[in-house]
């Protein structure tokens with residue numbers, strides 16, 4: 714396995730706008746683990762992903778380890794984590810080709826194969842603003858293909874995707890698992906991912 718990192722959440726309570734929105738979450742993910750965070754709208758799935766990425770403030774512990782050795786969380790969050798939000802963090806004014814070129818340059822990779830795998834090669838000259846919802850979603854997965862990282866935090870990765878798009882994402886997740894990577898997914902819909910564990914998320918009382 715390429716990655717040997719584990720992730721440990723202990724009694725994590727996430728705060729948004731100064732109030733706790735989800736509380737007491739504990740979770741251990743070993744290399745190759747896929748964890749589905751499930752719960753209704755507003756239950757706090759996104760908030761947990763954001764806490765792990767340190768994009769939301771929280772109480773409790775989020776620890777990354779190799780074996781028993783704690784790893785530097787700032788390094789892991791910056792260089793070993795991909796966080797893909799539903800908004801995708803894409804610049805609407807850039808074309809698909811420009812977006813891919815920019816992402817690929819950061820990782821020192823060639824984007825052509827990635828665009829083909831995401832079935833975006835024929836949309837390469839369109840601006841992000843001109844893409845369909847599903848095409849935009851596909852483009853947001855580009856960085857998963859370009860730079861291998863130990864931890865993927867995927868927020869509703871299947872929303873807006875057609876059957877083929879879902880199959881691409883499932884294949885990416887399977888590949889990440891085979892490398893020993895960890896995937897945390899926020900999902901409100903029923904998606905079957907073989908071997909995945911489920912953590913039910915409930916809003917703080």
Ligand SMILES: Nc1ncnc2c1ncn2[C@@H]1O[C@H](COP(=O)(O)OP(=O)(O)OP(=O)(O)O)[C@@H](O)[C@H]1O
Nearest residue numbers: 729730734752753754755756757758759760761901
């Ligand atoms: N930026 C924010 N500022 C204040 N409160 C927020 C913010 N973002 C989310 N919240 C609140 O945090 C709670 C949990 O939201 P969160 O987005 O984590 O839920 P979710 O389970 O991902 O929901 P969904 O399925 O609708 O995406 C909600 O009550 C929401 O109103």
